[in-house]
Amino acid sequence: MGAMSRRLRLGLLTMFAAACAITFTVLLLYTFSRPGLRVRIDLSSTGTAGLSDRTVTALNQLPEDSRLTAFLFPEDDSFRWFNSNVYPQAFDRITSLMEDARVQSGGKLQTLVVDINSPMVAREREINRSARKPGEAIILESGGHRRVITFEDLFQILRANVNDNTPARIQLERVDAALGDAAVALASGTTLKAGIVTGYGQASPTDPNGLLGLSQLLVRDNWEPVEIEGPADADDCDLLIFVDQKQPFLPSDLSAMETWLAEDKAVLVALGPNASPAAAQQWNQLLKDRGTGFEPGLLCEPIRSANGMVEGRSDCAKLELNSERFSGQHPITIPLIEDNRLLLVIGARPVIFQSGTNDFTQERLLRTDPLAWADSQDPNGLVFSYDKNEERGIRSIAVASERWAPGEEGRMGRIVALGSSASLGPGLDFNRDFITSSLQWLGGDERQASGLIGLGERPFRPDRASLARINNMSVYGIPGVTLLIGLWIFWRRKR
Template identity: 25%
Template sequence: MTRGRRFAGRLEVLLAALLALCVWVAATALATRPEFKLLFDATPQAQFSVGADTRSILDELGSKGVTVRIDTFFEQLPSPQNEFESRVIAIQGRIQELARDLLVRYAELGGATVSVTHFDVLRDVAASRTRIQELGSLRPEDALVVSVGKRHRALQLLDLAEIDAPALRSTPVPGAKPVMPSLKLFKGEEAISSAIRSLLSEGAPKVYFLVGYDEAELERPAANSYSELLHALNNEGFRIERWNLELEGRIPDDAAVVALVEPQREMSPQAAAVLWRWLRNGGRLFLNLSWTSVDGGGWNPSLEELGKLAGFAVGKDLVCHLVADPANPKSTGVGGQEAKVLVLPPNSPHPITRPLAERQRVPQMTLAREVLGRPIGQDTSFEPLLRTGPWGWLAPYDSRMQEADTSAPQDAQAYGARTVAAVIDVRPETGTRAGAIALFGGVAFLNQVFAQSGDLALNVFNWLARRDELVTVRGNRFVAQRLELSPQQLERSSSLALFWTPLAILALALLVVVWRRRV
């Protein structure tokens, strides 16, 4: 009898422990289901979770009956020859690994609407060649392709990550050990989800960049070029072309947007008239001017002829703003070279800047000129897009220094908020398709600052191309809920989950048995 009670008691303990463990396992399994929207990912780079906007995009695929195919063409990484190459190859391998893990998540959440295929370009040459031919052609650096129907977007490994490479920002010292690059941030979800979103938007709008005005460099991969803007527009689904308006005398019929970046020559009255007629018929124009001290500021065209027609004017002087004085924090600020860099809170409710304001993203601009509205009647309306704070002023050109005088003015009347970017809406001559001009008076989208202002640039072009669903903030949309844990915290969490939790369950079961015996 006593032996039977002991056996029954031990059996109760075992059953209670097993039941508690089953509950624990079930709760853990349920917590990993996609239906639970708040998934906190403690893995490095949050590789096993995606943001709510990605889930929304994948849900949209099902509602539209659209299928997305994602193909990877990751090449086998070579053997390193030195320590620097070893680090670079390790980073490339890590990006590939994170991308594969992320695509598993896309396939799970997308179900039948998302298919993922990994091609081994060395071992499975025939299948890889067939797929590349189906896509049309790929660049050697293209590593991942997102396809919807016959349209696709190709991404490079560098599109999937942000890499900190100090050696590229400074001149190497002979004999010194090179500073190693590092993987700063994995942006695979942002790149892939943005590609899917752009493919869901119908068509591939054409952007014609005007040439013949001594405009800025567009393609050279240098700090003072706009090659990253063009690359981002291409990834966003735009097709890029060049156009010489002065020679052709017309705007192409398939132009969704016409752009002119940092011209240093004035536009002829004939070309301005052509642009104005096109704007009155629904055309959309991007103008980006800037200030330069070359030739005493003589290389600062104002596009006066077009401004007379479209209702805007651009000042000749450099716009500056007081910066904080560390020596006197209570003062309004000081002038100097740093005053050229304008911090511009997006205070406009316009669709271009509204997403930035909601996410508290603050654009910057330098070498800016003031943008003003010019009353010409009812054909246009002028809306400020970006304005300085109240301590902005116009810095005159100093012929002795051959530079703008950035010292702070003594006259309080010189200060005021200055508009440096605006949108001019153009009333259509016939119909309801309104034209528009996005006018920026300073440098905001150069390669050297594009990481900070890329969202604003893409918002401008998407809005001009009437792709309102793509006007957003990419860097903040596709962010998974995650926990930043140190290695010590991860070790403690593992001990808690694998040792202390089951032990606590067993102890609880023993307490239940003892309590029942006393009762």
């Protein structure tokens, strides 16, 4: 009994000591995981294996609840053709900098890397939670706001050449700079305010069938959407958005709008075919100096089918735009071309160029097919077919205008005139990339190409003999010699 009791006591003592050791280890790890005690040493000769001081400083200024999520999905097949190493290199760089961001942010940043090997449930949860769209690589969220960094923003890629089977390759990267920019933007807490005008028969930004989608998109891109009656209420806004307009402006709002434009503030105006003709006329006057305006009519294109070109169907007013129809010269559409995006514009009126003044430059962002026409109202309504009163030809669907040089207050007077209101309402999902890119440009935040650095690639091109020697030594030489030593030892010990 005494021996049993002693054994029990000693056993309990052992277990207690083990529990103490485990507790001590957990406390030790907890202590060393604290931001102040955690250091990272960059062993690379260039000092670029980790984040730059600028990015670290910006990350440290973020509030406690900040979250950085990387989505490492190889979504563009062309980056995998001919054994391209675009994705391995890109993901390697992103993951190491994400980890560095977590460590260097002083514990304020919760980082998460989601990739194709992540459990499907967790992967879907993160995608849904962050409302991630294809092409988005990193999402930084802080204080209810977020910055989205697309894969194209991070890497400058030379695309694969199918003629000579050359794989795509990363020329330059700016992961560190992009993270820094995003952190600076969020840490500064400067959210741009977008006034959505609703006083002239426009849809509401809270209506799911109206402009709720646009409103959510604005929030996602770090804008604060505000519903306003008219331009006269837009004092503290940075951008005014007009989606269709059923009546012309009242004099007070017209005057406010003239002042707004004179101050070179940003405007996104989308007038569809159903907008009030008087309102369209008013806009033509307002935008005359800017060199753009609206024409009446409904843009239609013949539909290509097995039986040839088909007209006379309502589908003719659904304009499918591929990258050939985007401007290759403008910051709004260049990313769409690079991403090979498609847009579907449903119901659009022509946007035109007016004479304008020499202070502003205009660019046609989206255009129709050369066989398009602007369908005018016939006595029997829209017929969706070309008639002699109409004219075939390339028409503009969206035009951007801005100052050649910054104005007095440094503003560029940026305007996007879009001939479709549905693209910001029910058809937003088909044009999300274009609208996002437009909003970024209007907010003065078009894709930055700053901070690009080389990856420091180290290609290895051995001759066949060298490669065979390496292979043979690795698989046969070193293991063989080791096993022979083992055999010799065995033989010696036997003797």
